[in-house]
Amino acid sequence: MNDFSNDVWVFVEQRNGKAADVSLELLSKGRKLADSMRGILKSVVIGEGVQSLAIETFRYGADEAYVADHAYLKNYATLPYSRLLNELVERHKPRVVLFGATIIGRDLAPRVASHTRSGLTADCTDLQISDVSYLGKEYKNLLLQIRPAFGGNIIATIIAPDIPTQMATVREGVMEMHPLAQPHEIRISEISFSPNGVDGLVSLIEQHREESKVNLKSAPIIVAGGYGMGTKENFRLIHELAHTIGGEVAGSRAAVDAGFIPHERQVGQTGVTVRPKLYFAIGISGAIQHRAGMQEAKKIIAINTDPDAPIFDVSHYGIVGDATDVIPKFIEAFKSRLK
Amino acid sequence: MHNSIVLVKQVPDTTNISGQVMKEDGTVNRAKLPAIFNFEDKVALEFALRIKDEFGGKVTAVTMGPPRASDILRECLYMGADEAYLITDRKFAGADTLATSYVLSEAIKKIGDYDFVFAGRQAIDGDTAQVGPQTAEKLNIPQITYSEEILQIKENCVRVRRKIEGGYEILESRLPVLITVLKDAAEPRPFGAKRVMAYKSAKSLLELEKMAEGNSLLYIDKLVYEYKSRSLFIPTLTADDLHIDVARCGIKGSPTKVYAVESVVLGGSEPVRIENTSAGMISLIDKLMEDRILG
Numbered sequence: 001m002n003d004f005s006n007d008v009w010v011f012v013e014q015r016n017g018k019a020a021d022v023s024l025e026l027l028s029k030g031r032k033l034a035d036s037m038r039g040i041l042k043s044v045v046i047g048e049g050v051q052s053l054a055i056e057t058f059r060y061g062a063d064e065a066y067v068a069d070h071a072y073l074k075n076y077a078t079l080p081y082s083r084l085l086n087e088l089v090e091r092h093k094p095r096v097v098l099f100g101a102t103i104i105g106r107d108l109a110p111r112v113a114s115h116t117r118s119g120l121t122a123d124c125t126d127l128q129i130s131d132v133s134y135l136g137k138e139y140k141n142l143l144l145q146i147r148p149a150f151g152g153n154i155i156a157t158i159i160a161p162d163i164p165t166q167m168a169t170v171r172e173g174v175m176e177m178h179p180l181a182q183p184h185e186i187r188i189s190e191i192s193f194s195p196n197g198v199d200g201l202v203s204l205i206e207q208h209r210e211e212s213k214v215n216l217k218s219a220p221i222i223v224a225g226g227y228g229m230g231t232k233e234n235f236r237l238i239h240e241l242a243h244t245i246g247g248e249v250a251g252s253r254a255a256v257d258a259g260f261i262p263h264e265r266q267v268g269q270t271g272v273t274v275r276p277k278l279y280f281a282i283g284i285s286g287a288i289q290h291r292a293g294m295q296e297a298k299k300i301i302a303i304n305t306d307p308d309a310p311i312f313d314v315s316h317y318g319i320v321g322d323a324t325d326v327i328p329k330f331i332e333a334f335k336s337r338l339k
Numbered sequence: 340m341h342n343s344i345v346l347v348k349q350v351p352d353t354t355n356i357s358g359q360v361m362k363e364d365g366t367v368n369r370a371k372l373p374a375i376f377n378f379e380d381k382v383a384l385e386f387a388l389r390i391k392d393e394f395g396g397k398v399t400a401v402t403m404g405p406p407r408a409s410d411i412l413r414e415c416l417y418m419g420a421d422e423a424y425l426i427t428d429r430k431f432a433g434a435d436t437l438a439t440s441y442v443l444s445e446a447i448k449k450i451g452d453y454d455f456v457f458a459g460r461q462a463i464d465g466d467t468a469q470v471g472p473q474t475a476e477k478l479n480i481p482q483i484t485y486s487e488e489i490l491q492i493k494e495n496c497v498r499v500r501r502k503i504e505g506g507y508e509i510l511e512s513r514l515p516v517l518i519t520v521l522k523d524a525a526e527p528r529p530f531g532a533k534r535v536m537a538y539k540s541a542k543s544l545l546e547l548e549k550m551a552e553g554n555s556l557l558y559i560d561k562l563v564y565e566y567k568s569r570s571l572f573i574p575t576l577t578a579d580d581l582h583i584d585v586a587r588c589g590i591k592g593s594p595t596k597v598y599a600v601e602s603v604v605l606g607g608s609e610p611v612r613i614e615n616t617s618a619g620m621i622s623l624i625d626k627l628m629e630d631r632i633l634g
Contacts, residue, residue: 109469
């Protein structure tokens with residue numbers, strides 16, 4: 001009964017002609033999804049001067065690239081970008097379309113999903129292709145869209161069984177990037193574009209951006225603090241420990257919400273996903289949204305006053321105690337060992 | 340004069356969820372959770388009220404939800420909304436973001452006459468941030484998401500500062516436009532004491548029907564007339580009032596389905612417990628150094 005296509009598409013987000021990491025990660029994941037349903041992987045590249053970027057997508061597994069290259073498309077803008085994608089999706093009916101769960105992806109994907117009446121699931125932490133039996137019907141090659149839900153006490157698997165196109169967004173760092181040794185042959189389909197009146201309803205007046213200096217993803221050691229640190233004062237201990245052992249400072253969503261630390265240093269489902277050698281989770285209870293972002297660290301040390309905190313269940317070492325007491329002891333012990 | 344429609348949502352307080360609140364089909368039994376006003380939507384209402392303060396016009400709050408969502412509509416009235424609509428119907432239950440945005444867009448078309456639609460960026464129960472853009476698409480109007488500030492409204496245009504990765508940008512949009520706002524974008528004003536006194540007895544049609552059911556001397560038509568004439572009626576729109584395609588509403592109109600729900604079961608791997616003593620720390624550090632994790 002399956003007369004849908006097996007195409008997997010990845011919307012490739014770019015700034016100044018450079019691909020966002022999350023898009024390359026999604027191409028690597030998309031390659032696997034396409035393979036498991038014997039489909040093909042296509043990248044969708046929109047921008048100005050993006051030919052070399054389109055070619056780069058083949059290194060990450062693309063079989064084909066749709067490229068819309070036009071001066072008007074230099075910066076992301078909702079209306080022309082969504083118009084292009086709407087037309088492409090309506091014409092070719094891909095089975096799966098993946099977007100980074102960035103501000104751009106979260107602006108664009110729902111607009112396109114709405115227009116094409118596709119299913120869309122936000123912030124997936126895993127994606128799989130599987131045959132599914134649902135309400136007495138058999139479905140082949142559905143996309144399982146897996147994400148924590150409702151405060152993180154459950155993991156939900158979402159499917160969109162009866163429609164041609166399933167869409168999902170995924171945060172940066174959740175999927176791993178795998179450049180191919182032998183990319184497929186380059187096949188680029190140029191998509192023609194000319195601006196129309198609707199595109200001009202919104203115009204960009206100015207833009208200010210500083211490339212983030214924070215790179216949690218590549219830090220070998222991360223010291224993360226949570227709401228349990230209590231105060232911003234106490235949170236300084238996190239910085240001190242990170243400084244002592246040469247790590248990057250991070251925090252849970254609760255720590256960000258409490259103003260202890262900026263959002264760009266948030267680890268978890270709605271922050272960054274990290275895989276460091278060593279991860280300290282201090283004063284972090286361990287909600288699944290947080291664990292989704294750090295449980296693949298090689299070694300995890302949890303420090304918490306509550307011996308039953310869920311964070312201990314994903315940790316390799318656990319210290320029950322107050323952070324303001326434990327951290328200074330650890331720093332002192334570390335310094336004594338370096339002597 | 341600029342009229343605004345503000346999309347608000349009552350959300351389960353997701354910080355405290357137990358297994359009992361999940362229904363067998365994987366959806367949430369909201370009746371078992373404390374319900375709160377999604378904070379970013381309050382910020383959205385504040386944006387609309389500020390435009391009203393400066394330019395005049397009408398602010399209309401709209402929510403789709405079960406009957407008890409009238410609670411947050413009363414809060415909208417306390418803050419300063421001129422009118423608050425409850426969009427409710429069993430046929431709307433179980434809607435995903437696509438079906439929700441369809442119903443909301445139809446309700447907005449019915450209410451009509453607006454320059455702005457405001458909404459919070461996302462609701463804390465799903466964190467999807469999808470309903471805003473999907474509603475804008477269905478209304479066929481532009482959207483500005485992740486907004487931090489309205490800089491200027493002039494003639495038929497609005498300038499908005501919005502967040503982007505690593506900074507911000509300023510966009511200018513023609514009206515009408517749908518704008519979603521971030522939680523730090525404005526401090527929602529407190530309830531006005533006089534407004535609370537005035538609107539605490541505001542009632543939706545369903546609430547009036549309940550009153551009428553419990554008292555044979557009350558007639559629903561008379562009640563509605565009375566509440567309307569005292570400006571205490573919360574207009575209520577159902578599927579019939581909207582003349583919509585029911586196949587696009589609720590669980591039927593939702594392309595995404597919850598296939599499986601797994602409670603998160605932890606345990607299995609117990610960590611090595613380290614004593615909270617200097618000796619404990621040293622043994623831990625030695626182990627980490629041995630494994631070439633540290634040092």
